[in-house]
Amino acid sequence: MSTQYDLIVIGSGPGGYVSAIRASQLGMKTAIVERESLGGICLNWGCIPTKALLRSAEVLHLAKHAKDFGLKIDKADFDLDAVVKRSRGVANQLSSGVKFLMKKNKIDVIEGTARLEKGEPAPKVIVKDKDGKVTSYQAKHVMLATGARARDIPQAGLVADKKLIWTYREAMTPDVMPKRLLVIGSGAIGIEFASFYHELGADVTVAEVMDRILPVEDEEISKLAEKDFKKQGLNIVTGAKVENLTAGKTTVTAEITDKSGQKQKQEFDRAILAVGIVGNVENLGLEALGVKVEKTHVKVDNFGRTGVKGLYAIGDLTGPPWLAHKASHEGVVCVEGIAGANHAEPFDPWNVPGCTYAHPQVASVGLTEKAAKEKGYEIKVGRFPFIGNGKAIAMGASEGLVKTIFDKKTGELLGAHMIGAEVTELIQGYVIARQGELTEQDLAHTIFPHPTISESMHESVLDAEGRVIHI
Incomplete structure (x- = not known):
């Protein structure tokens, strides 16, 4: 495998792998570095497997209401292990699809963890593989597409232990079906998991610190959503502050203060943290290169340029909206700008659609x-x-x-x-x-x-x- 490229992309999520394909289409010799699974978080632990889970919940919902359609189903039930297995199968199928696309487009896949060092005409990419072998690569251009991860808030006691207090990863592969579930945060991720577990029979409480759920949406739509979710039986507490989230041997205890100031100590079987994400900026060598990072996100212009010669960044790493399709489009804009494509246009965040796949x-x-x-x-x-x-x-x-x-x-x-x-x-x-x-x-x-x-x-x-x- 070569160590010299026109473009090296670090991270193979929807932003990274789409960027690599577009670069290859434009005649650039391209490599992509991935430390886990091709497809990144979205294909393996985010967008795709969650939609597979939600599809199972949707089918169960229809089966439960079969009589409304003149149909007879004696008993609608689910097999949690089978639901999760199907979701993982869908994720694995798509990850394999990305592997095929890399081969088809003659993109070298470098497995390992990358960091950057000063170099010309762009920073050097130093990759350490699973066996500890370190290799140095040089490209004319380097793109960061390292994505983001679930956020903890230690100062508020909101830290995932990944056994009783889950992030999205654990919530997608549950060891048990919780009877009582606390979801902290009511953005798209929180609401989707609340909807899924509620449909499967869990008693779900959603705690949102803002005065309404889905706070980035239009207020009228947020109110309609809250009304509908409450009608279904979800317990939604807005203006809520969750404190002292403590994992015991088998249950989680939380103190929830509502908007009126009333505090209640409640016990749950599991809790899901959905309080935002932080960019994966650590251990990349960004500080030494002089890359500007604000609140864990790399500062870029509308073509993904970081201000450091030959270095670009796209996707969740660069801030909201944290959406796969935004990352993909941002990556294409960045690559076309690098290639000097005559139709290259700057990225415009105001036309990015947002979707929440709940019920x-x-x-x-x-x-x-x-x-x-x-x-x-x-x-x-x-x-x-x-x-x-x-x-x-x-x-x-x-x-x-x-x-x-x-x-x-x-x-x-x-x-x-x-x-x-x-x-x-x-x-x-x-x-x-x-x-x-x-x-x-x-x-x-x-x-x-x-x-x-x-x-x-x-x-x-x-x-x-x-x-x-x-x-």
């Missing part, structure tokens, strides 16, 4: 209503509930809402926010509309197929104009 699903892109007002826009807002959509009613999924926000002066689509069945698939329509700079009138004159849930998107646009049809 119900939540999806969004662009500005919330509050953010649009704070930026000084005069806005028009359209809403359409799923109860007015024929396909949603036929599916037995009539609880949902599509909300669109437009600039009243120009008709620009400022933001779109959804809750309900399949909205994580629908949101891409609005992402394309924003990317193509379509206006309110363009969307209003677009034909949506019938019967589909996507018609709710059209009706929401029409509602902003005061000409909604089906409500």
